[in-house]
Amino acid sequence: MQPYALTLDKFIDHAAKWHPQTEVVTGGGAGAPAGRVDYAALRERSKLLSGAFAALGLTLGDRIATLAWNSQAHMECWYAALGIGVVCHTLNPRIGAEQLGAMVRQAEDRVLAISPDQAALADELVAACPSIAHVLVLDEPGGAEMAPPVAGRARVWMQQExxxxxxxxxxxxxxxxxxxxxxxxxxxxxxxPKGVTYTHRSNYLMTLNVLQADMMALGARDVVLAAVPMFHANGWGLPFAAPAVGARFVLPGRHNDGASLAELIAREKVTIAIGVATVWLALIDHLDATGGELPSLERVLLGGSPVPQALMDRIERRLGVTAQTSWGMTELSPIGTVASASAEPRLSGKSGRPPVGVDLRVADAEGAALAKQRGVEGRLQVKGASVVERYFGHDEPATDAEGWFDTGDLAIIDGDGNLAITGRSKDLIKSGGEWINPGEIEAIVGALPAVGLVAVVGRVHAKWGERPVLVMEERQNQSISDAELSDALDGRVPRWWMPDEIIRVARMPLAFTGKIDKKALRAEFG
Incomplete structure (x- = not known):
């Protein structure tokens, strides 16, 4: 057989040759025009940018950092770097300068590519990170006028310049x-935070995984909205998967609010929308308030955290779609399992099976595989071609002697092989020497129609060590009493698991990944 290196440039090469007129669309926000480019032109611009990167002295193995939203310009920057073997280090604009600076210094990034509205943060990073020699301000719809000069010693370039x-x-x-x-x-x-380094081969194989029929099942007829940020584990691989099949690809820019997404989905006739559950809650709240409909939408794929059945039902009913749950993490590139769109009945509280190339097992607290693998709770371990072996800058492996990576999740694999995440091992609450699993309480309360988001954390207790407290955000225009919450738990969890207090918050704190920030909840209520 011919040698054929599995490098990521081949995806955009394929799209440009076989789907040259299919568009990549970047939204400019509600009421604003969208930016448009076809795959052939995107490849051409990316190739020219590759030449520019080479002229700046970037070579195989060098790293550039991107501090940017989902856009055509960001995607061009990715392929320009990847095509010549330069590593893309994606930074989250929602993290503070101090933490980002530590990441950039560890990675020794030489170029910093930014969305125009990130110039002030770029100033701080340039001042704190001696390795940054150039700042590239990406061309984004309606963004050029927002870019003040970036101060410091780095040379500043506009992308077209x-x-x-x-x-x-x-x-x-x-x-x-x-x-x-x-x-x-x-x-x-x-x-x-720990760095995870993806290879061309691992991301290529992950792309083939997510395209499988029982996974994301993307095709050339689809219009795919990537509401998951490109800085979240490579946007769940969508910037590779969409061109791999020639799907029309829609990027929301920095506008992920309900009104902007509703307008973008309707205008571009999106068929598949992918992102964390909180994004779809905002979309549904907007549609409920305005009475809008999105008839083109066929599927919504959710990830980030376990999704309560009540939220799944609400998404499917209000949007008229099939909702697919998934599970993954940065260390898995990131997809671990996806619930098939054809699964009947719908999998309540479960995240589906893994694709070929990803293997799962449950283990005891010492990491030894449980004798029985189905229907019992254990620590979830993973291995595969797209699973981390060791963290960036670490010499010691992140896996055990057999190559299994401990995810830190507690899980049950049912008789049909479907995964259910039941909690995080680090979230367990030890009360009087016995363990309480917050995930079981959250699943029950989260299924109540009036509950928007819910989390259970441990509070320090003089006698018992820790006791559970329940923190919840009610759904818009709905309410639920403490008695109703207690009644829902009564008889379904042990009496001593009952929360000592129920705390209502106007807005649940979210980490920059869109998940509930339990670290913040523990700091405030623990």
Whole structure:
């Protein structure tokens, strides 16, 4: 057989050759015009930007950081770097400068590419990170006028200026498929963030995984909305998967509010929308308030945290779609399991099966595989071609001697192989020497129609060590009493698991990944 390196430039090459007129669309917000480019033109611009990166001195293995929203310009920057073997280190604009600076210094990023509205944060990073020699301000719809000069010693380029000045056609590929492709740091919600380095091969194989019929099942007829940010584990692989099949690809820019997404979905006739549950809650609240409909939408894929059945039902009823749950993490590139769109009946509280190439098992507290693997709770372990082996900058492996990675999740795999995440091992509450699993309480309360978001955390207790407290955000224009909440739990969990207090918050704190920030809840209520 011919040698054929599994490098990521091949996805945009394929799209440009076989789907040249299919568009990548960038939303400009509610009422604003969208930016448009076809795959052929996106590849051409990316190639010229590759030549410009090479002229700046970037070579195989060097790293650039991107501090940007989902846009055509961000995607061009990705492929320009990946095509010549430069590593894309995606940064989350919602993190503070101090934490971002620590990541950039560890990665020794040489170029910082930013969305125009991130200039002030870029100033702080340039001042704190000696490795940054160039700042690239991305061309985004309605954004050029927002870009003040970036102070400091770094040379500042506008994207089109850099292409016009140094752009040249560059040869893509020609390097080993095991070369580094991307760097993404974990959220750090349970400790210091750790870097995960993806290779071209691992991301290529993950792309093939998510395209399977029982996974995301994307095709050329689809219009795919990536509401998950590109800085969340490579946007769940969507910037690779959409061009791989020639799907029309819709990016919301920095506008992920309900009104902007509703307008974008309706205008572009989106068929598949992908993102965390909180995004779809905002969309539904907007539609409920305005009476709008989105008839083109067929499927919504959710990830980030376990999704209560009540929220699943609400999404399916209000949007008239099939909702698919999924589970994954940064260390898995990130997809671990997806519930098939064809599953009947719908999988309540479950996240489906893994694709070929990803293996799961449950283990005891010491990491030994449980003798019985179905229908019992254990610590979830994973191995596969797109699973981390060791963290960036670490010498010691993140896996055990057999190659299994401990996810930190507690899980049950049912008789049909469907995964249900039942909690985080670090979230367990030890009360009087016995364990309470917050996930079981959250699943019951989260299924109540009046409950929007819910979390259970441990509070320090003089006698019992810890006791559970329940923190909840009620759904818009709805309310529920403490007695109704207690009644829902009565008889379904042990009496000593009952929360000591029920706390209502106007807005649940969310981590920058869109998940409930239990670290913040523990700091305030624990």
């Amino acid at each position: 850099l292409i016009d000045t140094l752009g040249a056609d560059a040869a893509w590929g020609g390097f080993d498929e095991n070369a580094e492709a991307g760097l993404c740091f974990t959220s750090g919600t349970t400790g210091a």
